[in-house]
Amino acid sequence: MSEHGVDSNQIRELGRQALGDAHLQEAYRSSTLRLYTHRLAAVSEVPGFERLRERARELKREVMDHLDFYLAQFAENVERRGGIVHWAESAEEARSIVGEIARRAGASEVVKAKTMVSEEIELNPALEKAGIRPFETDLGEFILQLSGERPAHIVAPAIHMTRHDVSDLFVHNLHSQPTEVPEQLTAIARRALREKFASAGMGLSGANFAVAETGTVVVIENEGNIRFCTTAPRVHVALIGIEKLIPRLADLAVFLRLLGRSGTGQKLTVYTSLLTGPRRPGEDGPEEMHVVLIDNGRIATLADEKMREALYCIRCGACLNTCPVYRKIGGHAYGWVYSGPIGALVTPQLTGIQNARELPFASSLCGACRDVCPVKINIPDLLLHLRSEAQERAPAPTPSGAALGERTTIRLWAWAMKRPWAYSLGSRLARWGQRLLARGGWIRKIPMYPASGWTDGRDLPALARKTFRERWTEIEKQ
Amino acid sequence: MSNPAIAAKPRVALFITCLGDQFFPQVGECVVKILRRLGVEVTFDPRQTCCGQPAFNTGYRQEAREVATRVLDLFEGADYVVAPSGSCTSMMRVYYPELFHGEAEKLAKVERLRTRLFEFSEFLVKVLKVEDLGASFPHRVAYHDSCHLLRELQIEEEPRRLLRAVRDVELVEPQDNQLCCGFGGTFSVKFPEVSVAMGEDKLRAAAAAGAEYLVANDSGCLMHLAGLIHRQGLPLKTLHLAEVLASQG
Numbered sequence: 224m225s226e227h228g229v230d231s232n233q234i235r236e237l238g239r240q241a242l243g244d245a246h247l248q249e250a251y252r253s254s255t256l257r258l259y260t261h262r263l264a265a266v267s268e269v270p271g272f273e274r275l276r277e278r279a280r281e282l283k284r285e286v287m288d289h290l291d292f293y294l295a296q297f298a299e300n301v302e303r304r305g306g307i308v309h310w311a312e313s314a315e316e317a318r319s320i321v322g323e324i325a326r327r328a329g330a331s332e333v334v335k336a337k338t339m340v341s342e343e344i345e346l347n348p349a350l351e352k353a354g355i356r357p358f359e360t361d362l363g364e365f366i367l368q369l370s371g372e373r374p375a376h377i378v379a380p381a382i383h384m385t386r387h388d389v390s391d392l393f394v395h396n397l398h399s400q401p402t403e404v405p406e407q408l409t410a411i412a413r414r415a416l417r418e419k420f421a422s423a424g425m426g427l428s429g430a431n432f433a434v435a436e437t438g439t440v441v442v443i444e445n446e447g448n449i450r451f452c453t454t455a456p457r458v459h460v461a462l463i464g465i466e467k468l469i470p471r472l473a474d475l476a477v478f479l480r481l482l483g484r485s486g487t488g489q490k491l492t493v494y495t496s497l498l499t500g501p502r503r504p505g506e507d508g509p510e511e512m513h514v515v516l517i518d519n520g521r522i523a524t525l526a527d528e529k530m531r532e533a534l535y536c537i538r539c540g541a542c543l544n545t546c547p548v549y550r551k552i553g554g555h556a557y558g559w560v561y562s563g564p565i566g567a568l569v570t571p572q573l574t575g576i577q578n579a580r581e582l583p584f585a586s587s588l589c590g591a592c593r594d595v596c597p598v599k600i601n602i603p604d605l606l607l608h609l610r611s612e613a614q615e616r617a618p619a620p621t622p623s624g625a626a627l628g629e630r631t632t633i634r635l636w637a638w639a640m641k642r643p644w645a646y647s648l649g650s651r652l653a654r655w656g657q658r659l660l661a662r663g664g665w666i667r668k669i670p671m672y673p674a675s676g677w678t679d680g681r682d683l684p685a686l687a688r689k690t691f692r693e694r695w696t697e698i699e700k701q
Numbered sequence: 702m703s704n705p706a707i708a709a710k711p712r713v714a715l716f717i718t719c720l721g722d723q724f725f726p727q728v729g730e731c732v733v734k735i736l737r738r739l740g741v742e743v744t745f746d747p748r749q750t751c752c753g754q755p756a757f758n759t760g761y762r763q764e765a766r767e768v769a770t771r772v773l774d775l776f777e778g779a780d781y782v783v784a785p786s787g788s789c790t791s792m793m794r795v796y797y798p799e800l801f802h803g804e805a806e807k808l809a810k811v812e813r814l815r816t817r818l819f820e821f822s823e824f825l826v827k828v829l830k831v832e833d834l835g836a837s838f839p840h841r842v843a844y845h846d847s848c849h850l851l852r853e854l855q856i857e858e859e860p861r862r863l864l865r866a867v868r869d870v871e872l873v874e875p876q877d878n879q880l881c882c883g884f885g886g887t888f889s890v891k892f893p894e895v896s897v898a899m900g901e902d903k904l905r906a907a908a909a910a911g912a913e914y915l916v917a918n919d920s921g922c923l924m925h926l927a928g929l930i931h932r933q934g935l936p937l938k939t940l941h942l943a944e945v946l947a948s949q950g
Contacts (some may be wrong), residue, residue, distance in 0.1 A: 239894045547881045551898050585892055587885025587899070588758065590852035604799070610760030633756050637764035640719075640750040641771060650723060665931055676890030680897035681928035684724055691717045691726035692747045698733055699745070 228345070230558030231570050231579035238552030238585070247383055251553050254382045258544040261488025262595065268490075269480065278477050280598045283535035286435075286468050290525060293435040293468045294516065300438025304500025306512040314344035317517050321346060321427070321460060322353045324513055328458040330355065330424025334416075336442065336449040337361035338429025339538060340462045340517055342374055342560045343573070346427075357427075358419045360448040365412050369396045375554030377561065378486045378540035383553055416448070426452035426509065430463045431537070432478060433514075436471045439499040440514060443482065443492040450496055459509040461498070464517050466534040478537060481597035485539035520573040529608050533568040535598040542592035542602060548585060557582065564592035564602045571609055577617040583609035625672035632673075647692070654686050661685035712742045713824075714779035716772075718786045719751040720920035728920070731947035732785050732821055739829055746775055754792040757800060758886045766800055773797075773810040781828065782818045785943055787850025788886075788919050790820040795853050820850060822918055822942055826859040837868035838948045843912035844872065845903070845926070846879045847919035860918060860942055867945060875906035884925035900929045907937060915939045 230237065241247055266272050286293050298308045309324075311317035325333060333350060335341065335357050347357045347368075359368040363380035367373070369392050374380035381389070386403040393399045399411045428449055432441040440461045442449045453459045469478060475497075483489040502508030524530050543549045543563030554562035559579070561569045567582040583606045592602045613619075614630070621628040627635070639645040660666045666683040669675055677683050713736055717729045733743050752772055757765035772793065776782045784790050794815050801807040825831055844864055850856045864872050883889070883899025890896075903926065907915050915937060917923050927939040 235892055235894075238892065242894050242898055547883070547899050547902075548892075548895055551895050583760075584888070585895075587848070587881045587883060587888045587896070589848035589881035589885070591848075591879075591881065594852060607758065607760075607796075610758070611762050612760075614760035629759070630761065633759065633761045633764050637756060637761075637767050640753075640768045643748045643750060646750045667932075673887070673890040676893045677928070680893050680932070681900070681925065682931040683928055684924060684931075686723050687726045689726065691722045691729040692745070694726055694730065695745050695747060698730060 228559075229570070229574045229578040231574070232581045233558055234552070234556050234581050234585050237556035237558060241553045241556050242551060246385070247553060248551075250383050250385050250388075251550055254379065255544045255550045258379070258487060258540070262485055262541055262544065263488075265484040265488040265490065269484065272484075275477060275481055276597055276599050279481055279537075280535060282469060282474050282477065283537075283598050286470060287466070287525060287531055287534050290465065290468065293470060294465060296435040297433055297438055297468055298514075298516070300436070301500070301512075301514050302438075304438050305503075306438065306500050306514055309513060309515045311344075311515055311517045311519070314517075314519050317344045317462065317515055317519065318346055318349040320515050321462070322349060322355070324458065324460055325350070325355050325425050326353070328425050328511070330456075330458065332419065332423040333357045333425045333427050334419050334423040334448075334452045334456060335359050335361075335364070336426070336428035336444070336452040337364050337380065338427070338462055339374070339377060339560065340429050340464045341427065343464075344462075344517065344519060346462075358416065358423065360416050360419070360446075360452055361444075362409060362412050362446060362448075365416065366392060369393075373555065373560060375562065376540060376543055377538050377563070377565070378543075383555065420448075420451045420455045423456050425458045425460065426454075426456035427460050427462065428453050430461050430467050430514075431482065432469050432475060433463050433467045434470075434472050434475065434497075435468055437499055439472065439497050441475060442496050442498070443479070443494065444496075445487075445489075445493040447494055450494055453496060453498055454508050457509060458511040458513070459498070459501070460513045460515060462515050462517060464519075465521050466536070482537055482539050485541040485595065485597040524572045527572075530568070530572060530605060532600050533565070533572060533605060535600055536565050536569070537598060538565075539597055541595040541597065545591045545595045546586075547589065547591065548587065552585075557585075564606070565600075568600075568602065568605050568609065571613070576609070576612055580613040580617040580619065583607075583613060622672045624670070624675050647690075650686065650690055654688070657685055710740055710742050711828075712744065712780040713783050714776055714781070715743055715745045716749060716752070716776070716782055716784040716789065717745065718784055718789045718920060720924065721785060724924060725920050725941065728785055728941040728943050731941070731943040732783070734947050735825075735834060735943060736783070738834070739825075739831060741829070744779070749775055752789045752792045753800070754789060754796075755886060757792065757796060762800060769793075769797060769800055770807065773807060773814060776814055776817075777810070779817060781824065782814065783821055783824045784818070785821040785941065786919050786921075787820050787847045787854055787856065788921055790818060790823075791849040791853035793818055820854060820856060820918065822860040822863055823854070823856050826862055832862045833866040834863070834946050836866075836946050836948050837870075838945050839869035840913045841871045841873055841911055842914045842916050842945065843875050843878070843907045843910055844942075845882060845907075845915050845917040845922060847917050847922045848881050850918055851879060860916075863942065863946060864916065867948075870945070873910040873912050875903075875910035875912065877902075877906055882922045882926055884919075884921045886921065889925055896925070897929065900925055904929060904933075904935060904937060908935065913938065914945075916942055916945055918942050 753768035
């Protein structure tokens with residue numbers, strides 16, 4: 224792994240490996256297709272879905288434009304309801320806050336709900352180092368904890384695994400009987416986890432939304448494990464990226480209608496929990512409720528007028544399921560926690576452009592992601608912006624097999640494009656040169672980059688004997 | 702065939718596009734032929750080169766601006782500017798405003814260009830209001846939505862209407878027809894393995910739908926798909942929409 228464990232600049236190589244793995248290809252193909260199709264069906268049932276998307280976008284824009292106000296309001300309301308608010312500027316700070324809460328609570332075991340931000344701050348290794356055992360209770364995350372992998376998808380973390388893979392993993396780690404029946408696999412995980420909900424001294428969750436008006440943490444799920452994590456242990460800690468804020472409780476109606484449908488094609492997920500403060504007298508729930516508000520690079524994104532839009536994301540994963548590149552190379556090729564089109568925006572922002580400068584280029588800019596985004600993030604536009612940032616601030620090394628660096632090549636190209644005589648001369652030289660390479664109107668191999676990138680996998684049509692401009696005087700007379 | 706509502710002979714400046722000029726000049730000839738038959742006067746300014754998209758999409762905005770500035774000046778006088786490419790049209794219509802952000806004088810030129818700029822199929826259907834060009838093409842054809850045409854310009858129906866009006870043509874819709882073919886400009890050489898894998902899916906779907914021809918409005922997609930077909934020896938052919946519309950069977 225490279226700096227900070229970010230392998231994003233290896234995306235081409237990692238993608239190539241994924242493409243060569245037929246088993247993995249089938250896992251991604253079938254799962255993304257299922258999620259994609261379910262989303263389409265769910266969305267088509269809602270009249271005015273487009274209007275909902277626009278409303279959600281407006282709300283997120285409102286929050287980001289006045290984030291200081293909404294954060295203060297949220298924190299105040301959490302405290303008013305008896306919760307404890309912590310502020311973490313960095314991943315390191317967030318980790319030590321959580322460690323400290325666990326230490327004070329005397330918790331040696333922590334049950335965890337699925338939370339991407341905990342993956343982002345790499346919480347589990349830090350907890351383990353402090354002698355605290357984290358137990359992932361989401362089925363997908365439970366699987367990944369056994370396999371020692373990062374999430375391959377924002378919503379379906381073990382999307383890259385088939386039932387067969389999971390069965391093997393359970394047999395190997397939990398000494399269970401092999402089975403490919405999903406219910407039986409779930410039952411195996413359930414047995415392993417059940418007692419932990421009762422014994423763990425602390426439960427940890429993320430948040431899908433944080434309501435400023437009421438200080439409410441909203442989590443949605445299908446398995447019921449989050450409800451357990453946030454209510455059974457004596458202490459509940461919610462990790463919240465500061466972009467998760469929404470203004471009012473009523474706005475939840477907009478976002479909940481979008482999130483389930485966009486993510487998995489569900490009208491609503493099985494459970495929707497609204498957590499406002501610790502338990503009050505005569506109620507169930509945790510004695511202590513902590514919220515950790517995490518920046519970890521988000522404020523810098525907020526300060527970037529163009530990239531601010533990326534913070535609208537509600538992490539539904541629809542852009543991953545629809546992305547033809549993600550479907551091929553899978554989540555791990557993106558080299559960090561967040562993958563797919565949104566990962567290509569978020570990763571350079573949070574880890575530094577130099578650590579992920581290749582990600583914005585790993586897109587055909589087809590725009591399918593923008594069409595499905597529930598908050599209408601103009602992903603291709605932001606990718607283009609990041610490409611120019613990458614060229615300015617983290618230029619790529621000269622590709623192997625290239626005679627010139629990319630910037631020099633583009634400068635020469637622009638120089639010629641501004642001079643029709645140079646353009647025409649270049650064209651004539653190329654046509655003269657291609658006589659050595661072209662057979663029957665096609666070129667099979669050009670050894671020099673970038674043309675070599677083309678001819679590695681497909682033939683290149685030869686340049687026309689006469690260009691359109693050379694034919695024009697004749698065409699004009701006809 | 703031409704629309705009587707457009708009384709005066711409209712003048713169209715052709716933006717041939719660099720790929721069209723260098724690789725597919727016959728497409729340009731078909732465009733000219735079709736437009737002339739519809740009573741349009743076609744001009745071609747040989748000082749034109751490229752719209753600047755390769756530099757823009759690779760993150761070199763300064764170089765893209767330099768090339769794009771020439772385009773703004775070249776087409777100042779034309780009634781209409783027509784390009785046989787969804788991708789180049791979207792570069793000029795959608796991304797020039799961003800490229801020249803903050804440059805008032807250039808932006809005014811961009812606005813003037815945008816009101817007169819049309820992609821070829823869009824120009825036929827929306828401006829000239831024609832669909833039946835009297836063409837005949839007795840083959841089974843799959844139309845490939847190029848991404849920029851479809852998602853940046855929202856041109857989905859126009860090419861299909863034009864194709865449906867062609868005599869003896871059978872139009873098929875392969876599965877996942879609006880999925881990207883994998884060309885993606887410099888993406889095709891930066892991530893060739895993914896680009897090729899995406900193209901293979903496209904071709905497989907077209908073959909499964911029984912298509913003999915894949916027809917599109919973008920030279921980039923066509924070059925990529927044709928290159929794959931040729932490398933793999935597949936029984937499929939590619940054509941630009943203008944070539945089908947100019948065909949007499």
